[in-house]
Amino acid sequence: MILASQSVILSLALIVFGWAMPSASQLVIIVCSLVIGNAITHTFLDFIPSVFLGAPDDSTALSVLPGHRMVLAGRGYEAVKCSIIGSFGAVLGALALLIPMRLIIGSPINAYDAVAKWMHLFLLAVSIFLIMTESSRPGDYCPRGRKFEMRGHCLLGALKPDEGLHTGQVVHTLGELEAASKGTMAIRAKVVNKFSDAGARFYLLEDSRKQVLMEVLGEPKIEPDIGEETVAVGSIRQVLGWKDHAIKRAMALCVFLLAGALGSALLVIPGMASRNIFLINFQSVDQGTVLLFPLFTGLFGISTLLLSLKDSPKIPEQKVDNVRVKLPLKRQLKAIFSGCIASMASWFPGISAAISTIISVFLTRSRDIESDERDSETLEFIVSVSAVNTAVALFNLMALFVILKSRSGAMKAVEALISTELVAWEPLNAVPLAMSALIFSALVAAIVSVPLALFFGKLFARHCSRINYSLMVKSVIVLLLVMVLLFSGVLGLAILAVAICVGMIPPLIGVKRVHLMSCLIVPVIIFFM
Numbered sequence: 001m002i003l004a005s006q007s008v009i010l011s012l013a014l015i016v017f018g019w020a021m022p023s024a025s026q027l028v029i030i031v032c033s034l035v036i037g038n039a040i041t042h043t044f045l046d047f048i049p050s051v052f053l054g055a056p057d058d059s060t061a062l063s064v065l066p067g068h069r070m071v072l073a074g075r076g077y078e079a080v081k082c083s084i085i086g087s088f089g090a091v092l093g094a095l096a097l098l099i100p101m102r103l104i105i106g107s108p109i110n111a112y113d114a115v116a117k118w119m120h121l122f123l124l125a126v127s128i129f130l131i132m133t134e135s136s137r138p139g140d141y142c143p144r145g146r147k148f149e150m151r152g153h154c155l156l157g158a159l160k161p162d163e164g165l166h167t168g169q170v171v172h173t174l175g176e177l178e179a180a181s182k183g184t185m186a187i188r189a190k191v192v193n194k195f196s197d198a199g200a201r202f203y204l205l206e207d208s209r210k211q212v213l214m215e216v217l218g219e220p221k222i223e224p225d226i227g228e229e230t231v232a233v234g235s236i237r238q239v240l241g242w243k244d245h246a247i248k249r250a251m252a253l254c255v256f257l258l259a260g261a262l263g264s265a266l267l268v269i270p271g272m273a274s275r276n277i278f279l280i281n282f283q284s285v286d287q288g289t290v291l292l293f294p295l296f297t298g299l300f301g302i303s304t305l306l307l308s309l310k311d312s313p314k315i316p317e318q319k320v321d322n323v324r325v326k327l328p329l330k331r332q333l334k335a336i337f338s339g340c341i342a343s344m345a346s347w348f349p350g351i352s353a354a355i356s357t358i359i360s361v362f363l364t365r366s367r368d369i370e371s372d373e374r375d376s377e378t379l380e381f382i383v384s385v386s387a388v389n390t391a392v393a394l395f396n397l398m399a400l401f402v403i404l405k406s407r408s409g410a411m412k413a414v415e416a417l418i419s420t421e422l423v424a425w426e427p428l429n430a431v432p433l434a435m436s437a438l439i440f441s442a443l444v445a446a447i448v449s450v451p452l453a454l455f456f457g458k459l460f461a462r463h464c465s466r467i468n469y470s471l472m473v474k475s476v477i478v479l480l481l482v483m484v485l486l487f488s489g490v491l492g493l494a495i496l497a498v499a500i501c502v503g504m505i506p507p508l509i510g511v512k513r514v515h516l517m518s519c520l521i522v523p524v525i526i527f528f529m
Contacts, residue, residue, distance in 0.1 A: 002035055003289075003413050004487065009034065025421050029434050032414045033441035036397065039410035040091075040442045043390040044449035047083035047382075048457055051076055052315065052464045066378045076318045076464070080457030081325050082379050084450055086386030089336035090343070091446040093387070094394035095439070097340060101395070102425060105347060106402045112347065120528040123350055123521050127256065133358060134252040134511055136244035150214040152184070152234010154191075154203060154224055171231060174210035186233045187212065191224045205232055212236070252511045256518040259299065259502055263519030266291045266495065268526055276489040292409070294484045294492040298499025299516045302480055305473045306500070307507055318461035327379040335380045339387025346392040346407055347399045350521035353392040354514040360388045394442060401425045401435040414438070 002009060013030045014022070022030070051067035070079040105112045115122055171186045189205035189212065196202070201216040203224070214232055224230045266272050273290040325332075342360035345351045396407040397414075402425050406412040415422060423432050484492045506513045 001483075001487075002031070002038075003416060006031060006417065028417055028421060029437050032417050032434065032438060035410055035413050035417070036438045036441045037445040039393050039408070040390065040445040041449045041452070043386075043393050044084065044087045044446070044453045045456060046389070047087075047386055048080060048453070048460050051079050051083075052460045066381050069378065071315055071318070071464075074316050074319050075323075076315075077320045077323050077457055077461040078325060078379075079382055080453065080461070081323065082327065082382040083386040084453050084457075085325065085332055086336060086339060086383035087390040087453075088446055088450055089332070089383070090339055090387035090389075090391040091394065091443065093336055093340040094343070094391045094398075095443070097344075098398060098439075099428070101344065101347075101398060102402055102428065105399075106424075107426065107428075112403050115348070116528075119348065120525045122348065123525050123528075126345070126351065126355065127518065127521055130355065130358060130512075130514060131249050131252045131256060133362065134245075134248045136248045150187075150205075150212050150232060150234045150236050151217060152214060152232055153217055154214070154220040154230050154232050174205065174207045174212055184234065185236055186231055187236075188229065188231050190229050191226055194226065203230070203232070205230065248511065251509050252515050255506050255509075255511055256515045258505070259516045260518035260522030262498065262502055263295070263521075263523050264526060266295060267520075267523040273491065276491040278486075278489040280486060290488045290492055291495065294488045294496040295499050295519060297480055297484060298496045299503040299519065300513065301503075302477055302496070303500045303503030304507075304513075305477050307504060309470060309473055315465045318464070320458050320461045325379065327376055327383070331376060331380050332383055335383035336387045339384045340391045343388050343391035343395050346395050347403070349405070349407070350517065350524040351407075352517050352520070353389050355517055356392055357385055357388045358512070358514055360384045390446075394439075397435075397438060397442065401432055 009031050010027055013027050017027075017030060047067070051071055067076070067079045070076055103109060171188050174187055174189050187205070189207045191203050192206045192211075193204035194202070203214045203216060205212045205214055212232075214234060217234070276290060339360050342356045343353075345356050345359060346353065393408070393410070396411045399405055399407050400411045400415060400422070404422065404424055406415045418434060421434060423434075425432055425435060481493075481496075484496050488495070503513070503516060506515060
């Protein structure tokens with residue numbers, strides 16, 4: 001929208017700053033500062049709709065589940081505060097890494113040029129890594145049935161409340177087990193085998209449909225014989241084997257290839273944007289706007305919103321007064337550091353904030369730990385994901401002046417605006433004026449974004465339960481459709497329709513949306529080959 005209305009914005013900038021008699025290049029830098037300010041502020045504020053409304057973009061999608069758990073516990077504002085800590089910490093971390101990254105990526109090391117010769121292999125390795133991060137979880141579809149394990153006690157005969165169960169406990173058959181079963185439950189089955197291993201005792205329980213291997217805790221009330229019907233009381237968990245994980249990764253591969261084929265059809269085949277019908281002809285609208293805007297709007301935007309329409313979120317009262325982040329400073333710094341390190345991958349083509357987020361999550365992945373520690377892991381996770389989001393925006397700005405490549409839509413807009421004024425940061429002590437001004441703008445935007453995010457986070461926390469979610473989602477969908485028609489034309493609507501269908505596949509089959517980034521990765525691999 002800024003690119004399409006740049007002449008109007010330049011006129012406004014001349015009116016506001018006319019007293020200083022700015023040159024044409026200085027006016028362009030002012031408009032670019034607006035773009036950078038929007039990009040940085042967005043990384044601070046986009047977590048708020050993600051956590052309260054469940055409508056994330058591709059870079060914050062991973063944070064929805066932990067954030068929603070905190071919202072359901074009335075701690076949504078605390079989650080927002082964690083996000084602010086991560087984003088502002090990433091600003092400071094990225095600025096601290098500015099010169100080291102310049103020395104590594106640019107001269108004298110020139111790591112980017114060295115890697116560029118092998119870029120297709122690097123991106124292929126990243127793609128394989130993303131697919132291998134997929135693993136089955138309890139509740140996932142398993143076409144060959146499910147296996148379960150149990151830790152608990154065996155009883156014989158009718159159950160009584162004093163035998164470890166609360167009054168009214170339902171006794172299930174093995175055939176009634178669900179993959180998402182958690183906590184304590186009771187099942188009735190026959191003992192088909194008994195054995196010991198490493199000092200632990202096990203019973204193999206079976207009925208006509210399933211088997212459960214149970215580790216026996218304590219002494220049974222009555223020792224059952226093989227073939228004897230037994231009521232077992234204990235904690236059930238699903239057992240996942242390598243085949244379950246292989247199925248999940250195969251589905252992720254299919255999504256990757258499908259989105260890659262869509263991106264290749266649009267970006268590799270020449271002349272895709274040459275024949276189009278526009279309602280309004282904007283001089284600044286280029287092929288990227290025609291193709292990429294509807295592509296990403298469909299893959300990550302409208303597809304997410306359409307699926308969210310089936311939900312009816314009921315958000316409890318949120319705590320907004322005297323809210324403190326219950327995460328030690330050391331762990332906050334660790335999360336910010338991991339986010340900044342993972343964000344460095346965004347210097348390479350096709351590596352988005354979403355992919356950097358996956359890398360950061362891998363570095364700080366949660367473990368099966370006690371509830372208090374798991375709560376800290378959730379907070380650390382949110383800090384890290386937010387740090388990635390903001391650090392990527394800043395590293396993309398640095399990349400524009402170090403390797404003269406735009407790595408995001410915002411940087412593409414800056415590149416188009418600056419045009420001939422874009423010069424490389426070379427040598428080290430000759431920092432381009434435009435880069436200095438834009439980094440300063442980013443820092444100012446980050447400082448201003450902190451109170452803005454706190455204000456809007458508290459506002460959402462207080463009033464989110466009264467928002468007409470369905471009406472809001474439908475309004476956003478209509479707005480996006482109108483924007484695609486205006487800026488991308490009739491061809492954009494056709495691309496949007498296909499992209500929406502592809503974008504709905506990952507959440508429906510239970511794989512990460514990040515695999516949809518292959519719509520850029522595959523064309524880039526083809527280009528470097």
